[in-house]
Amino acid sequence: MxxxxxxxxxxxxxxxRDIVVAAKxxxxxxxxxxxxxxxxxxxxxxxxxxxxxxxxxxxxxxxxINGYSPSEGLDETRQAAAEKERIVNDIYVDPDxxxxxxxxxxxxxxxxxxxxxxxxxxxxxxxAYPPYISYINFFGGRPVxxxxxxxxxxxxxxxxxxxxxxxxxxxxxxxxxxxxxxAVYDEKILKQIAxxxxxxxxxxxTDEIYDQLTYDKDQTPMVKVAKDIPxxxxxxxxxxxxxxxxxIGYVYFHDQKGELEPLRDxxxxxxxxxxxxxxxAQMAAAAALRSDGAHLPGMMKKLRVRRDLIYKRLNxxxxxxxxxxxxxxxxxxxxxxxERWNDDTEFVLDVLNNTGVVFVPGSGxxxxxxxxxxxxxxxxxxxxxxxxxxxxxxxxxxxxx
Numbered sequence: 001m002x003x004x005x006x007x008x009x010x011x012x013x014x015x016x017r018d019i020v021v022a023a024k025x026x027x028x029x030x031x032x033x034x035x036x037x038x039x040x041x042x043x044x045x046x047x048x049x050x051x052x053x054x055x056x057x058x059x060x061x062x063x064x065i066n067g068y069s070p071s072e073g074l075d076e077t078r079q080a081a082a083e084k085e086r087i088v089n090d091i092y093v094d095p096d097x098x099x100x101x102x103x104x105x106x107x108x109x110x111x112x113x114x115x116x117x118x119x120x121x122x123x124x125x126x127x128a129y130p131p132y133i134s135y136i137n138f139f140g141g142r143p144v145x146x147x148x149x150x151x152x153x154x155x156x157x158x159x160x161x162x163x164x165x166x167x168x169x170x171x172x173x174x175x176x177x178x179x180x181x182x183a184v185y186d187e188k189i190l191k192q193i194a195x196x197x198x199x200x201x202x203x204x205x206t207d208e209i210y211d212q213l214t215y216d217k218d219q220t221p222m223v224k225v226a227k228d229i230p231x232x233x234x235x236x237x238x239x240x241x242x243x244x245x246x247x248i249g250y251v252y253f254h255d256q257k258g259e260l261e262p263l264r265d266x267x268x269x270x271x272x273x274x275x276x277x278x279x280x281a282q283m284a285a286a287a288a289l290r291s292d293g294a295h296l297p298g299m300m301k302k303l304r305v306r307r308d309l310i311y312k313r314l315n316x317x318x319x320x321x322x323x324x325x326x327x328x329x330x331x332x333x334x335x336x337x338x339e340r341w342n343d344d345t346e347f348v349l350d351v352l353n354n355t356g357v358v359f360v361p362g363s364g365x366x367x368x369x370x371x372x373x374x375x376x377x378x379x380x381x382x383x384x385x386x387x388x389x390x391x392x393x394x395x396x397x398x399x400x401x
Contacts, residue, residue: 008138014130015364016040022349023358030356035388037376038358040179040329042242045379049243050295053288057246060283069279071271073100073250080286081235081250088293089211089221093233093252099267100285102277104209104234104249107267108135111171111205111232111251114266116141121168123161126369127332127362129179129207141170145366150334153323154183158192165196171203172196177210177219180365180375181332182325187220194226203263207234209249210328212296215304217326223254230255232263239328240296241288248277248285303329306378306385313389314376318396329379332362335372338401348374355391 016039023034036044043049072078075095082095101107112135116122122136126145136143146161148154161172174193176185197204206222223231236249251267253260307325314322314333322333341347345361352358362373378385 008140012134012138013364014134015360016130018364019348019352019358019360022352026352026356032356034352034356034358035380035384035391036358037378037380037388038360040239040377040379041244042239042329042379043244045384046381047242047299047379050241050288050291052291053241053243053284056287057280057284060280065279065283067279069100069276069282071274071276072268073098073277074279074282074286077248077282077286077289078250080289081252084289085221085233085235085252089208089224091221091223091254093223093254097253097264099251099264099271100277100282101236101249101251101271102274103238103244103247104207104236105131106247106274106277107234107249107251108132110267110270111263112136112139112141113270114263115170115203119168120170121166122171122173123164123169124173125156125175125178127180127365127373128173128175130364132173132175133366142168144169145368147369148178148181148183150323153326154178154181154332155185156189156193158189158196161193162196165200165202169200169202171205173205173207174222175207176222177208177214177327179210179328180330180360180362180370181323182328182330184214184217184219184326187225190220190222191225194222194229194231197226198229203230203232203260205232205234209235209239211235212240212293213300213303213329214327215300215307215325219327226254228256230259232260237285237288240293241285241291242295242299243285243288246278246281246285248281303378306380306382307331309382310376310378310385310389313385313393317389317393318400320392320396329377330375331378332365332370332373332375335374337372340399340401344370344372344374351392351395355395357388357391 078095078098116139118140147157238244319336359374362370
């Protein structure tokens with residue numbers, strides 16, 4: 001059979017899930033379950049979706065909300081997203097200019113499908129959430145990573161961003177709070193990035209899905225500093241509301257003169273092709289977005305204990321060092337390869353095959369600024385984190401130079 005598979009599909013990579021293939025092979029060969037510290041899914045550990053959300057989901061289905069919804073989302077959910085942005089982030093978003101998406105990942109796909117073409121360039125932070133890089137490549141563009149400075153808690157290098165803008169640049173992405181580093185960007189830096197976007201008349205994309213999962217430093221919404229500079233915002237319920245499997249995200253368009261309307265229209269047109277997102281889940285998402293966030297203080301208290309534990313343990317291990325995350329549930333340690341491994345992917349696979357602990361290679365988030373790093377989650381219970389760190393520590397002692 002002739003199957004002319006396109007290179008754009010055959011060459012796709014997603015480091016966070018690609019490593020699972022090796023983990024499954026380990027499980028088959030060793031007969032042992034790996035310790036998964038690779039994926040940011042709270043529900044895989046000892047976290048549960050709030051009961052009121054589950055009740056709302058069941059109620060929506062029982063009330064017959066089981067048909068197609070409008071492609072841009074139910075009015076109820078769009079209104080709830082706008083209310084949440086106003087109450088939580090103190091920004092006004094027109095609910096009629098919100099699109100409900102199948103997670104933020106679909107929003108990324110719609111964005112790239114709308115403005116990325118052959119040879120266009122898109123500025124993304126290095127390191128960055130991998131689907132941004134993958135979708136830009138998929139649509140024929142070139143992701144250009146601007147440096148984030150590890151020694152400054154992974155804050156963006158604004159001058160590096162500026163010098164990488166060319167006549168092919170079609171957009172600037174900011175991920176704040178950041179995945180994979182857990183960084184929270186300073187308001188001054190955000191304002192500088194917004195000013196650059198305005199100067200070069202480029203759309204400014206901000207991914208803020210971890211907006212309420214901060215520790216000691218509050219997140220500043222990009223819209224608040226961008227003023228009259230157009231901003232496209234991504235958010236959703238997967239992380240803050242502990243419902244990643246429901247796949248409900250949203251996109252909002254914030255401008256003064258309708259500059260983003262052609263982009264909104266192009267993304268809505270793509271949404272029609274996939275028909276709609278899950279209707280009962282949209283209704284339950286509306287309940288979540290309108291909630292008082294009563295689950296958050298307990299959630300952040302648990303996460304803080306786990307963050308502090310993994311931070312301490314990692315910095316005590318030979319050849320490993322890391323910065324303290326200020327948000328989310330990821331940590332991005334540096335590994336001194338010292339000719340023991342050719343790269344971070346080889347290191348992660350060696351750790352997996354010898355300890356059963358699953359991390360993600362840092363180069364999967366950026367080949368330049370993620371190299372010689374790996375990402376771990378600290379979602380698991382403290383005893384699982386301790387066990388993973390004990391295994392990693394013994395492994396590194398054996399590899400000590």
